[in-house]
Amino acid sequence: MFRPLIFFIGARYTRAKRRNHFISFISMTSMIGLALGVLAMIVVLSVMNGFQREMSSRILGMVPHATVGATAPLDDWKPVAAAALKNPEVQAAVPFTQLDGMFSYKGSMQPIQVSGIEPGEEGKVSIAASHIVAGNLQALKPGEFGVVIGEITARRFRLAPGDNITLIVPEVSSAPGGITPRLQRLTVVGIFKVGAELDSSLALINVQDAASLQHWAPNQVQSVRLKVRDLWMAPEVAKDVAQGLGPQYRADDWTHTQGSLFAAMKMEKTMIGLLLLMIVAVAAFNIIATLVMVVNDKGTDIAILRTIGATPRQILGIFVVQGSLIGVVGTLIGGVLGVLAALNVSQIVGWLERVSGQHIFTSDVYFISNLPSELQWGDVGMICFAGLVMSFLATLYPAWRAAQVEPAQALRYE
Structure with a gap:
């Protein structure tokens, strides 16, 4: 089966066992961090959607539309x-x-x-x-x-x-x-x-x-x-x-009587979403450190590829593919786990209450006695898209550095 060179080598670098185990650890950490960031964003925004739905149904169910x-x-x-x-x-x-x-x-x-x-x-x-x-x-x-x-x-x-x-x-x-x-x-x-x-x-x-x-x-x-x-x-x-x-x-x-409340809820959701997006950004840009170390570790391989005819554009593409695969896998894992957690957040909170013996939400203190959640696929798509875009952007500088490696300089001390 035909596979383009850059995808073949980039995927091989991603799954191959590296001599430098520290690089493998940093790569796995970046993937896990990205997955956790995406998961947290999906769950938190779903819970905020649930709160907004509850407030809408209760308040606007009593006051005139x-x-x-x-x-x-x-x-x-x-x-x-x-x-x-x-x-x-x-x-x-x-x-x-x-x-x-x-x-x-x-x-x-x-x-x-x-x-x-x-x-x-x-x-x-x-x-x-x-x-x-x-x-x-x-x-x-x-x-x-x-x-x-x-x-x-x-x-x-x-x-x-x-x-x-x-x-x-x-x-x-x-x-x-x-x-x-x-x-x-x-x-x-x-x-x-x-x-x-x-x-x-x-x-x-x-x-x-x-x-x-x-x-x-x-x-x-x-x-x-x-x-x-x-x-x-x-x-x-x-x-x-x-x-x-x-x-x-x-x-x-x-909107004249309750509009300020729902405008505040919308702004709160936006601000919390932006703050959580910073977590995804930190995890995505850890890919930069991972790829920089990979480029240094693979200097000899890069020089050999250049010697046998690989162009700088192909070298750049190899490391873009490698970093993007880390981002894609981390984003997909976080997206799947986030969707599952958002759909079952009430059951998870109920289980925690039974295990700990403590009520997280009591009707005597809070207006609601459970944690509502409403999964919106538009939010899931936006979060996953943001994770993928930031992961791709994080690969550009290390990949550019790899494309600038001179074969003679890299092989001088080999």
Whole structure:
């Protein structure tokens, strides 16, 4: 079978047993370091993708993807919802009212964001019903001023279903200062836990009770809440729906309230990826030291090859092939092990917890009790490509030095 000279000799140098065992050790170390760097990058980025997925599903499963409302309360939300549902990106549309206030209980106070919902419709746009740990979302009956609070809020005030808590909301008045507080006694009918900051900052009441707190008619709502197929298209979808309804309608979306959190998570992933890439770079550029020593060790071989007709370009190609093979093998081993580790990271952490008897992630301290992981093949391809490119670049200088070896000088003392 025909094999080009440079690939034949380069591969032979890679697998042949060298007289200098130290060079073999350095070569193996470079390969192992590259594999570990690639493995670490794949696992860490997969875990960060998992965290982002968990936060997206929990936070954006509770807050509106987008809302469409007018400058005044909507007397009839159904035509707005029907118009929104004509957009193929909109999956559901339900009535929604939101107000800010303070919870007061036995002298303690806490800021809270209160969402007025229709319990029968909420399941179309929210995960609240599936995360109720006490009580029932359907207990939010109009006129009874029930409230569903987060688990952190309940724990802070030591509340349980059936307990009462006071809601303080600002109210515009003719009094000096223009704003007076309005107090409303609410009965806790449920507690939810989504494992995020919303457990301490969000509460749910019936949309008609929210209208009563705003001195609106029972059928009036602030806006229509939309659930969209693609979260990242929510701003464009909401804007299109509002423009289609008329100039008096305005749109809002999750990027205005939660966008900074996800932007910070994206930046964190980028910075950690760059830091881990430095580990891969260090391992890749160890190939330089390996090949420099190989060139010195193979000076006689290089001189003989030049004597029998090998060109400097062929000598350069031989050592590029040798260094690249180290990079390819190290990258492939790291890629395969990284994919396997990323797919089984939760099981690995669970095994470590069982062996050590210690809980790495406890629900009392962290919002999640396991280590999520989401393998994205785009990340794997990018990492492996970066490892291969850096390995190739690391071969160029030693290979160039090998191509500059003069046969007479190399054979003088042989």
